[in-house]
Amino acid sequence: MKKRPFIAQWIAAICLIAIADLPAHAQGTTIGPSGLKIPRFVSLKSDRVNVRGGPSTDHKVKWVFRRAGLPVEIVHEFENWRQIRDSEGEEGWVYHSLLSGRRTAxxxxxxxxxxxxxxxxxxxxxxxxxxxxxxxxxxxxxxxxxxxxxxxxxxxxxxxxxxxxxxxxxxxxxx
The missing domain is CATH 2.30.30.40 (SH3 Domains)
Structure with a gap:
């Protein structure tokens, strides 16, 4: 009988943790390896940014952005690479140093x-x-x-x- 109150407390604690964490999951926000939220908006740092099919220079360039300051959304991180989405919904990978925290829209x-x-x-x-x-x-x-x-x-x-x-x-x- 002494185990039942412990189990009930344990289940209640898990429920409280799940409820406390709900707003972050409800918005689809997580913390990436960089320690920053995903997804998040950033902008392009350079007038020439290669967007690749995967997170390395071994992947082919899918297209090239030619406009510094253009806003993009980071949707995933892998090491120093960021998977981004543009305003048209296209996705690809960009090296992190080509992105800026400057907010544009x-x-x-x-x-x-x-x-x-x-x-x-x-x-x-x-x-x-x-x-x-x-x-x-x-x-x-x-x-x-x-x-x-x-x-x-x-x-x-x-x-x-x-x-x-x-x-x-x-x-x-x-x-």
């Missing part, structure tokens, strides 16, 4: 080219327009809070809803 790349989006002066639906930007434009992220992100492109800045950006997770906080 693309404005609504899923919308029709040429469409204009309002950058607002404040993070509010009724805020005055600070500038207009075309969809697909690459922006630097200054900060994100409560579903809004302050972005900058060239000499213009303003606020956009986070769901209009590819390069930011829903409700992600960036300071």
């Amino acid at each position: 693309l404005i609504s790349p899923w919308q029709t080219a040429g469409t204009l989006v309002d950058l607002l002066r404040n993070p509010a639906e009724d805020a005055p327009v600070a500038a207009k930007a075309q969809v697909g434009v690459q922006v630097d992220i200054t900060e994100c809070e409560r579903g809004w992100c302050e972005v900058a492109v060239q000499s213009y800045s303003g606020w956009l809803k986070a769901n209009l950006l590819w390069g930011v997770y829903p409700n992600e906080e960036i300071n």
Whole structure:
């Protein structure tokens, strides 16, 4: 009879651990070998980045990015290699030193080219327009809070809803 309370306590402890760990698993976030979260957004450090079919230089180059600052999502890590996904959903492997922690995003790349989006002066639906930007434009992220992100492109800045950006997770906080 003394073993039953111990077993019940053990099962309760496991359940509590599982519940405490639930938010990380619910979001699909894990910690990679680098000690950083996976998935996460980063940007390309160079104007020429080879994307390979696997995590070594023995794998063929699938395509080459030619735009520094372009946002990509790290979805897996293996040693010094990062499996990335671009805004079109294509995946490949990039050496870690070609990536930067600088946060950038693309404005609504899923919308029709040429469409204009309002950058607002404040993070509010009724805020005055600070500038207009075309969809697909690459922006630097200054900060994100409560579903809004302050972005900058060239000499213009303003606020956009986070769901209009590819390069930011829903409700992600960036300071």
